[in-house]
Amino acid sequence: xxxxxxxxxxxxxxxxxxxxxxxxxxxxxxxxxxxxxxxxxxxxxxxxxxxxxxxxxxxxxxxxxxxxxxxxxxxxxxxxxxxxxxxxxxxxxxxxxxxxxxxxxxxxxxxxxxxxxxxxxxxxxxxxxxxxxxxxxxxxxxxxxxxxxxxxxxxxxxxxxxxxxxxxxxxxxxxxxxxxxxxxxxxxxxxxxxxxxxxxxxxxxxxxxxxxxxxxxxxxxxxxxxxxxxxxxxxxxxxxxxxxxxxxxxxxxxxxxxxxxxxxxxxxxxxxxxxxxxxxxxxxxxxxxxxxxxxxxxxxxxxxxxxxxxxxxxxxxxxxxxxxxxxxxxxxxxxxxxxxxxxxxxxxxxxxxxxxxxxxxxxxxxxxxxxxxxxxxxx
Numbered sequence: 266x267x268x269x270x271x272x273x274x275x276x277x278x279x280x281x282x283x284x285x286x287x288x289x290x291x292x293x294x295x296x297x298x299x300x301x302x303x304x305x306x307x308x309x310x311x312x313x314x315x316x317x318x319x320x321x322x323x324x325x326x327x328x329x330x331x332x333x334x335x336x337x338x339x340x341x342x343x344x345x346x347x348x349x350x351x352x353x354x355x356x357x358x359x360x361x362x363x364x365x366x367x368x369x370x371x372x373x374x375x376x377x378x379x380x381x382x383x384x385x386x387x388x389x390x391x392x393x394x395x396x397x398x399x400x401x402x403x404x405x406x407x408x409x410x411x412x413x414x415x416x417x418x419x420x421x422x423x424x425x426x427x428x429x430x431x432x433x434x435x436x437x438x439x440x441x442x443x444x445x446x447x448x449x450x451x452x453x454x455x456x457x458x459x460x461x462x463x464x465x466x467x468x469x470x471x472x473x474x475x476x477x478x479x480x481x482x483x484x485x486x487x488x489x490x491x492x493x494x495x496x497x498x499x500x501x502x503x504x505x506x507x508x509x510x511x512x513x514x515x516x517x518x519x520x521x522x523x524x525x526x527x528x529x530x531x532x533x534x535x536x537x538x539x540x541x542x543x544x545x546x547x548x549x550x551x552x553x554x555x556x557x558x559x560x561x562x563x564x565x566x567x568x569x570x571x572x573x574x575x576x577x578x579x580x581x582x583x584x585x586x587x588x589x590x591x592x593x594x595x596x597x598x599x600x601x602x603x604x605x606x607x608x609x610x611x612x613x614x615x616x617x618x619x620x621x622x623x624x625x626x627x628x629x630x631x632x633x634x635x636x637x638x639x640x641x642x643x644x
Contacts, residue, residue: 308644311524311637312582318521319583322348329353329517329588334595338475341597346476346503349599349630351517353588357595363465363509363619364593370426370614376461377422383450383458384425385415387536388544390445390492395531395557398546412555413546415447416536429488430615444544447493453483455619462486466619470505470595473623477503481621488615495606497526497558502622504598508590511616515596516562516605517586520634524641525578526603527559562605600625601634 319325330350334357345352358364366372385392392415420428428446450458455466469481482502499520506513518525533553539545560579564572573580590596592611598604608616625631 307640308524311640311644315521315583318519323350323519327584327586329586331355336472338472341472342476345597346599349519351586351599351602352597353590354595354597355593357470358507359593361466363462366465367509367617368611368613374423374426377459380422380458380461381419382422382425382448383454384418384420384428385447385449386418386544387415387445390447390494391496392447392449394496395559396546410531411534411546411548412531412557414533414535416538416544426488426615429490430610431490445490445492448486448488451483451485453485455484455486459486470621473505473621477623479624482624483622485620485622487618487620489608490610490615491608493608497560497562497603497605499601499603500622501600501625503600503625505621505623506590506596506598507619508592508594509617509619510592510611510614512592512609513590513616513618514607514609515588515590518603520601520637522603523637524644525582527576527579528556528641529559530554530556558603
């Protein structure tokens, strides 16, 4: 491992004796923990942990199990919450009037005719995401990248829905050069901006509320089209995600795959209207740094080779979990799981979903996750 450097080699040998068997750094600066196999480095230990979690608890096929609901509180807690295992639950929201009513744009517009909602606008459907830009910060690859938030506009619902799906009277075809509007406010908007729809869906998921020992912290309504994409991130909530119309496509990784996410800090920015009403990026002042996942799991074909080279732990590692949640189904997404979301609209309109955020338990598992964060930062 070491070349012959004469006197320097003797000094290294003396240091090794004084080290008394402790850890030392390898040639890349990563601390070794003893031995010669794949578990002697921090990255090796983290990879082994990731594999063990799959083999012992989650499975190795990359599929999210589907179960018939509604579940009992005990079954939900024992089989899914405690082991931190996602699942899709069918028949849990079959009684919701929303499943029949919300597929009608006319119904939605009549119920929310004069209601202003928060509409998130981006040029490409990627809000709260990393965007290359110059010259704010260099990410080390020769290009500059910032974390950009959407422009949020207060718009009457009928106009907002028209902008989401494109065309007049809430229908029509999207053009790839059109800006993308997405109703994705995350402050418990279902009880405020969409209160007129409250009788169409449950205020909480009863068996989940019993199992988790609390009411939801927030209930959010999501209305988007096929160009609306949510980048990889995690939430400090137990998430019950109900699809009402269309489909949602989730790519998932457990918290033990944190080191594969290449979390880096990026300068924050936001979209504003330019002189011709186009969306342009403006840097936040004062400058703030946002830690965010660097990996895009679905790069363009022209970018894939570069992405695989930059993020080998993700692209060469274990297969992510993936699932499609269809209308009438409910996804349980455990807290701290990384998730990337795409969607397919209903033929008659947009994709609509409700999600219920329940507070997570900040217990020993959260302490373990903080340890993982510290170790991943070293790799």
